[in-house]
Amino acid sequence: MELRLIDVRGTNPDYRAVVPRGAFDVEHAVAVVEPICAAVAERGEAALREFAAKFDGVEPEHLRVPVEELARCADELDADVRAALVESIRRRSEVAQTEGTPALVRAEVAPGAVVETKTVPVSRVGLYVPGGLAPLASSVLMNVVPAQVAGVGSLAVATPPSREHGGLPSPTILALCHLLGVDEVYAVGGAQAIAMFAHGVPGLCEPVDLVTGPGNIYVVAAKRLLRGIVGIDSEAGPTEIAVLADDTADPAFVAADLISQAEHDPMAGSVLVTDSPELAASVNQLLAGQVAGLDNVERIGTALAGPQSAVVLVDDLDQGLEVVDAYAAEHLEIHTRDAYEVAHRVRNAGAIFIGPWSPVPLGDYSAGSTHVLPTAGAARFQSGLTVRSFTKTVHLIHYDEAALREVGPTVEAFATAEHLPGHRAAITVRTAAEGVDRW
Structure with a gap:
């Protein structure tokens, strides 16, 4: 070797x-997952159950894992494993506290001309945790902790059902969700989980704004296919x-x-x-x-x-x-x-x-540190999953009359150069000399 x-x-x-x-031919995989995602959008829970039986070899009794099962798995954790999970949560949380940005930053670019940058968390996030060759319980905390620190109000976890555990996901994954206070957990894996998050399933799962977490090539392909309907963190290979x-x-x-x-x-x-x-x-x-x-x-x-x-x-x-x-x-x-x-x-x-x-x-x-990281050379332009991944920024622009009059000629000249007279007129109607008929 x-x-x-x-x-x-x-x-x-x-x-x-x-x-x-x-x-790593994601485009080929997109063709494979497209009918799966369409079926979830059209047939909801029935499609999820069909795909669980087909791809995971088991149909869960409950697609949403009962809260009492999460608590049971946490109660049955091996003491050493529990201690390891708790310590890992503590360390990831401490680093996550350093990863955010100020909630509001103010720049006064001229007297009376203010632009603020407001940072706000995404409202609802779907977190994917792989099963497959190795059920990655560690991905639970790598997704959940920074989302919680960012202030995301609604978190849902999806992870494949396991035939070994009677249709429930890995007990360690469920226990870690309980330790982190996440009680919306779905026994749904693969591309169908991404489709569930993107489209929502009536009576089961509300749609999310952002999907994060690693997965196999079919999970990646579903993210590529559904990007735009839902935000994604990356296409990790x-x-x-x-x-x-x-x-x-x-x-x-x-x-x-x-x-x-x-x-x-x-x-x-x-x-x-x-x-x-x-x-x-x-x-x-x-x-x-x-x-x-x-x-x-x-x-x-x-x-x-x-x-x-x-x-x-x-x-x-x-x-x-x-x-x-x-x-x-x-x-x-x-x-x-x-x-x-x-x-x-x-x-x-x-x-x-x-x-x-x-x-x-x-x-x-x-x-x-985070272990949800860019692959396949994407680190040239992309970062790993941190608190910032779960936030977005909004500019708030507040100019008073004097500030607009001062910069108005600049805007008018720019609009003229771009052949957009309507843009120019939106300034002129406000800044024209008194006595000019604006109507």
Whole structure:
């Protein structure tokens, strides 16, 4: 089990074309989910039950999980798991308190000319929590906590039903919803959950304004299809990790961290960028032994052997930084000398993990950071899910008469240049000299 080698030493290529990427054909998946979303819009609960039986292998007794089931799952939590969840909630909440913006900012651009920027939370949000290969209870707190801190008034969670649990979702997911005070939880997964949130289902679920949370390619496709009917956070693809490392890195740490993301999905990407051939060789030698003791050997092996994973050999740290900026990884680890300084030279990454004691799984659960992050290079222009993701801004413009008269000629000149005389007239009717007939 070895990562393939991409050697860019002595070259200056287009790094976006060089860095490893897996195939993720969302547009093809849109065609698959379109009839599913249409069926939910047209037939509501009946369609949701039909798709649960078809895709999840079980039809839930209740599509909306009863509140008493949420409480039961919380009561039955293992004590150590409960403590871990509570501590992770505390840390994510503390960081979330730093992520917002002032509720109102005022700018007086001239005497009597005021523009305020008001930040308000979205009214209602649908939060999607994946099931599938691994029921990601951690995604509950990563969605719910920043939404609550933002002040969202109405939160609903959707997560797939489980045949193993008699049509209920994962008990840990339900318990965490209860701990967070979320009692509107639906045993609905996949594209049909996104359609339920977007269109609403009479008698079951009111439509939402925004859908957030990661999911498989069909969830992503449904978000793309329904965007505009409902807001979305992002189109997140398979998870990925890049490690920028030099000869000071511990190969055992690097190998373990590459494996940790490969464990998520056969399409997950694990990329090592290094100027040390010796480190690259050591990491490759360690992979098989570290994977052998894990449960998900086949999944990990598929991910590490896929076109989305590789070792990229570079001349030096500067070239390595060019490569990781072009890759714009969801998760980027820095294992170099002066790792903190190097981290602050990176422009493009969803989240940056600095030094040997900050592995990506820390961020998945308990660092306090978000783990809902941009993938597939979207970190070049997009941020992870934070409090700001659940807010919107509104400008309030308040000019008095003197302020409008002062700037009026500027507006009139601009309108004239754009051949919009009606725009110009809306100023002139207010600012024309006294005695001019405005009617």
